[in-house]
Amino acid sequence: MALLHIAEPGMSAEPHKHRLAAGIDLGTTNSLVATVRNGIAVCLPDEQGRTMVPSVVRYRTDGSIEVGQSAVRAHATDPKNTILSVKRLMGRGLRDVAHVEAMPYDFMDSDGMVRLRTVQGVKSPVEVSAEILRVLAARAEASLGGELTGVVITVPAYFDDAQRQATKDAATLAGLNVLRLLNEPTAAAVAYGLDNAAEGVYAVFDLGGGTFDLSILKLSRGIFEVLATNGDSALGGDDFDHRIFCWVLDRANIAPHSREDGRRLLMKAREAKELLTVCEEVPIKASLQSGEEVNLVLTRDEFAHITEHLVRKTLAPMRKVLRDAGLAPEDVKGVVMVGGATRMPHVQRAVAEFFDQEPLNNLDPDKVVALGAAIQANVLVGNRKDEDDWLLLDVIPLSLGLETMGGLVEKVIPRNATLPIARAQEFTTYKDGQTAMAFHVVQGERELVSDCRSLARFELRGIPPMVAGAARIRVTFQVDADGLLSVAAREMSSGVEASVLVKPSYGLSEHEIAEMLRQGMDHAGDDMTARALAEQRVEAGRVLEAIEQALAKDGELLDARERMQIDQSMAALRATLDGADHHAIRQAIDTLSRATDEFASRRMDKSIRGALAGRNINEIEV
Amino acid sequence: MGVDLQQDHFTLFGLPRRFGIDRAALDAAYHELHSEVHPDRHAHLPDADKRRAMQWATRVNEAYSTLSKPRPRACYLLQLEGLDAGFESNTAMTPDFLMEQMEWREAVEEARNAGDGDELSQLHVRLRHQAREQYGHLERLIDVDRDYDAAAELVRRLMFIEKLQHEIDDALEALET
Secondary structure: OOOOOOOOOOOOOOOOOOOOEEEEEEEEHHHHHHHEEEEEEEOOOOOOOOOOEEEEEEEOOOEEEEHHHHHHHHHHOOHHHEEEHHHHOOOOOOOHHOOOHHHOOEEOOOOOEEEEEEEOOEEEEEHHHHHHHHHHHHHHHHHHHHOOOOOEEEEOOOOOHHHHHHHOOOOOOOOEEEEEEHHHHHHHHHHHHHOOOOOOEEEEEEOOOOOOEEEEEEEEOEEEEEEEEEOOOOOOHHHHHHHHHHHHHHHHHOOOOOOHHHHHHHHHHHHHHHHOOOEEEEEEEEOOOOOOOEEEEEEEEHHHHHHHHHHHOOOOOHHHHHHHHOHHHHHHOEEEEEHHHHHHHHHHHHHHHHHHHOOOOOOOEEEEEEEEHHHHHHHHHOOOOHHOOOEEEOEEOOEEEEHHHHEEEEEOOOOOEEEEEEEEEEEOOOOOOEEEEEEEEEOOOOOHHOOEEEEHHHHHEEEOEEEEOOEEEEEEEEEOOOEEEEEEEEEOOOOEEEEEEEEEOOOOOOOHHHHHHHHHHHOOOOHHHHHHHHHHHHHHHOOOOOOOOHHHHOOOOOOOHHHHHHHHHHHHHHHHHOOOOOHHHHHHHHHHHOHHHHHHHHHHHHHHHHHHHHHHHHHHHO | OOOOOOHHHHHHOOOOOOOOOOOOHHHHHHHHHHHHHOOHOOOOOOHHHOOOOOOOOHHHHHHHHHHHOHHHHHHHHHHHHHOOOOOOOOOOOOOOHHHHHHHHHHHHHHHHHOOOOOHHHHHHHHHHHHHHHHHHHHHHHHHHOOHHHHHHHHHHHHHHHHHHHHHHHHHHHHOOO
């Protein structure tokens, strides 16, 4: 007689499947991928043992694409097709990008996000970033020996909606399932906090290659609560390189230079910056194509002097973030340093002076973000264990608003609000019989629309005709845990759901993404249908497994009829898996999802009751 | 105990409906609820669960941001007592109070024009003290006297003070950039 397996209450009868997940630090100059292995987060190296992948993509004439070290090697000879620091271009128009003149690319001037003309055609920064993500994901899959179920990708805390959306779009293009966009300083805090069992208020000072973030977090009993964040999404180590570069041009008295010479000098500048963290002075020598020779010596003091204004740029955000958090420097228990650029001695000094304490450098500033992302990815994908009982509460870095009369901004969601958040605002019609309305969504702290970032314009159509001022249109902003905004609108008196047509100011439309996906598939010789089928099968498996677990745990919340409906929908989905029609699978998933909607909400209510009940009992005991 | 998205903020956190609040209990309830409802807890689940989680977490955040700060908490309580805010339009204030406000405003203006960050910070501290005192008074009005009309009047004054504090923040920020 076969023995019956009896699962413990609340446990699935099947042994818990370990899902593969990775954390990706998609940096301006370098990117990393990490994963949790045997309970420990590790950065994954290449065959040469290098964990950092230079964020450099080269489009070659033969149609192939190089990413990382090999692309770096080509950058002096093929600057136009070798894209560096693409993160600076994400979700940005040409006019927003600093030092455009120093970039050797063939920019296409158009509305919206910048585009680059390469030997393989016009590329969006989203496509360039997707190439980097593909390489990192492939490294993780090779190392883990299987397909990734999901990834966490880090973004600067100070990234606005357009930059976040661009990052998520890049992941979509790379075929990755994004579990969460995670703010870089928060990722660092997770790695640091869990490692050090930290409690209290901490500041994370994150100066990367191209972005600066500062977050204040309160760590208490497993909750990582971001109190406030600030920064500069266009300040980083690259700017220090650029200062040295300008200093060299000035001192060596070189005026115009070829693109190749520019690249070479910028490389020298970066090397000098890195050496100055360990040496008091460094020689800068180069022979240029123009025949000119550079032979200079840069001292640490001189370097500090020429970059003083850059370091000073970090001070205002430090003051602001503390004010927003309602704290003084002495309230901060520790300052965690993140990002390669925090290795510069004068940056360390400035931070130490401001907070009146030595910053914490006990985790590798290059790796800590990727490690934190890996830890979070492991939990989000469903590999949570009892000891992983911690939670992140993050905030929106910049206020969201709507344009009103006279080019002024009406704030709808304030900066540093904890995510997810929703706010509604009511509007009315201006003319009799008006059936449409136009809105302009902006992000930023300034009063004038022209001083804020334009995110999107959208139109409401289908408002029932009424006299002026009679319609009540409620516009709801919802920002999810990734910091991404969605907008819904409804006419309240008639209940008509107005259709919202959003036109992103610096983003890609869904149509553009679909087109890029298709091109990418053609290029890789992928069979789009085969891939879609594989993806839907994986998704179906995920959904079925989750619902089976939920039924095992909370099945009593359903009556017989409801249970039968869910069982039928599950059987219907299983039946489609034998076929090769990915549309049919998708439909069956959607049907099952609808069938379990009420079940999901009852389970949520049950767990909330559990949380409250637990507390009330404790209170009585006190 | 019934749990739904519509219940009031105090019930959601299992707290008595009072202005004087046990901050530790509020924070603990907030954290415990998020441990259940936060989207990060449901990221591996089907879309229906994820949607539900976002709705709930949004609800919990809204309730917490209202109750954790004294002025929004007071407005919310008064609203529950049937005093529909109308705060913004109802700005009839006593001449004394208006005079005092004008003096404050002049002091801020002067410090701003002189670019005197220290003075601005000082003004900020003094305003904070004044506000704290008023909140003590407000707690009596709401929780003990149940004089909601007087409480509403005081809340309107506190809104003036809050606005002034924001202006000082803006002035300080402008000085720094």
